[in-house]
Amino acid sequence: MTRLVRRIAFVVYGAAALTSAPASAVAQNASGTLDDSLPSGPNYAIAQFRYWAPANVGTLRAMLVLVPGSNGDGRAMAEDTVWQNFATKHKLAIIACRFTDKADNGERAFENYISVSKGSGDALQTALVHFAERTKHPEVAGVPFLMWGMSAGGQFNYEYVAWKPERVIAFVVNKGGVYYSALLPKASRMVPGILFTGGKDLEFRTNTINGLFAVNRRGGALWALAEEPSAAHVVGRSRDVAMALYEEVLPLRLATDGHLITLEEKIGFLGDLKAKTFAPLGDGKVPPFPTAWLPTERVATAWKWLVTESPDK
Numbered sequence: 001m002t003r004l005v006r007r008i009a010f011v012v013y014g015a016a017a018l019t020s021a022p023a024s025a026v027a028q029n030a031s032g033t034l035d036d037s038l039p040s041g042p043n044y045a046i047a048q049f050r051y052w053a054p055a056n057v058g059t060l061r062a063m064l065v066l067v068p069g070s071n072g073d074g075r076a077m078a079e080d081t082v083w084q085n086f087a088t089k090h091k092l093a094i095i096a097c098r099f100t101d102k103a104d105n106g107e108r109a110f111e112n113y114i115s116v117s118k119g120s121g122d123a124l125q126t127a128l129v130h131f132a133e134r135t136k137h138p139e140v141a142g143v144p145f146l147m148w149g150m151s152a153g154g155q156f157n158y159e160y161v162a163w164k165p166e167r168v169i170a171f172v173v174n175k176g177g178v179y180y181s182a183l184l185p186k187a188s189r190m191v192p193g194i195l196f197t198g199g200k201d202l203e204f205r206t207n208t209i210n211g212l213f214a215v216n217r218r219g220g221a222l223w224a225l226a227e228e229p230s231a232a233h234v235v236g237r238s239r240d241v242a243m244a245l246y247e248e249v250l251p252l253r254l255a256t257d258g259h260l261i262t263l264e265e266k267i268g269f270l271g272d273l274k275a276k277t278f279a280p281l282g283d284g285k286v287p288p289f290p291t292a293w294l295p296t297e298r299v300a301t302a303w304k305w306l307v308t309e310s311p312d313k
Contacts, residue, residue: 033078034134036127042119043112046100049127050075052084053093053135060137061254062169063128065145065160066096067153070111073098074153086243090250093140095128099156114155115180117163144253144260146246147171150235154196155179158212161188169260170249172196172242173212175233177205182215189221190262192249192295194303196238198231205233214290222263224271224292224299226306237306244302249295268293269300276307 038047053060064087068074077083078096087094099113099120113120125141132140145168147157154174161168162181165188173195195213197206206227213225228236253261271278271292278292278300294300304310 034131035075036130038123038126040102041123043102043115044099044120044123045102046098047113047120047123047127048073048075048098049124049131050078050096051093051127051131051135051140052078052087052096053137054084054088054091057088057091057093059091060093060139060143061091062093062250063140063143063145064092064094065124065147065149065157066094067099067147067149067156068097069151069153071100071152082239086246090247092146093131093137093143095124095131097124097153097156099123110178111152111155114152114159114178116156116159120156121160121163139258143258144169145171146250148174148239148242149176150174150238151176151233152178157193161191161193165191166260169253170245172238172245173209174235174238175201175205175209175231177202177208179208179212182212183219184216184221186219189216189219189223191222192245192253192263192293193221193223194238194242194245195223195225196236196241196306197225197227198233198236199227199229200232202233217290217293220265222265222268222293222295224294224303225273225290226292226303228306229309241299241302241306244299245295248299252295263295265293268295269297270294271300271303271307276304278304 034051036049066074066077075096075098078094101112129141132138149157155176157171158173161171162184168191170192175198195209197209255261266281269278270281271294273290294303
């Protein structure tokens with residue numbers, strides 16, 4: 001390795017030498033990202049990951065976990081400048097994922113890899129350990145997550161929150177249709193989240209997400225339901241609203257020592273799902289009809305912008 005290459009590696013990753021992670025195929029891309037690939041596991045055929053972090057970032061605060069739709073390759077999202085700018089602003093790293101099902105799983109209508117407790121969640125953690133070693137950022141192996149995903153990616157997020165709520169700052173469900181868990185444990189219900197649906201998406205998807213929201217919100221989940229009326233099975237405005245959620249919740253949830261703070265329902269705003277309005281909860285009682293929980297006025301305003309499809313945020 002030449003002195004110039006060593007200098008470039010140091011500037012981008014804060015390390016002079018990148019070591020190969022055991023039992024995985026690794027690569028460095030010209031774009032400044034790092035790749036990792038793991039052997040086939042119990043509930044997935046392929047597990048591949050791409051990592052990116054801001055230059056000279058110091059200690060990273062959290063990880064943006066980006067997961068695409070069914071059996072998709074989401075690794076290019078690590079090079080999306082919108083996500084990179086967001087990560088730079090908040091001292092985050094990005095890990096963008098690719099998972100695929102085994103061809104002969106007997107359940108071709110379902111994504112088995114979203115059942116994260118059966119192997120794919122451990123694959124994600126293994127990749128983070130590898131990236132922590134290679135970048136000389138040990139915190140990468142243990143920092144909490146901000147989880148984004150579309151369709152099966154949102155399903156992955158939901159099941160991860162069900163599995164390891166202590167690792168997640170905030171998450172989204174986004175128009176997916178298959179979930180392995182219904183009523184989540186209390187700790188999982190305390191992880192702030194937004195469940196997005198599309199008014200023109202398939203009915204089975206929206207019915208499923210509406211049901212997940214109803215049973216968990218009835219149990220005090222700090223979640224919002226957000227239907228974008230004109231959206232089909234697309235991202236639509238959901239990423240903009242998710243970013244507002246992440247940005248607002250990050251300082252509320254993440255303590256200076258790195259542990260996660262549990263938020264109280266009373267600090268937030270309630271969105272009326274029928275009237276599509278919102279108001280602060282304060283010391284008032286949560287009404288007996290379904291409401292969206294929104295942590296700050298900014299997130300509530302973004303929620304209203306999406307559900308009403310109003311021209312101004």
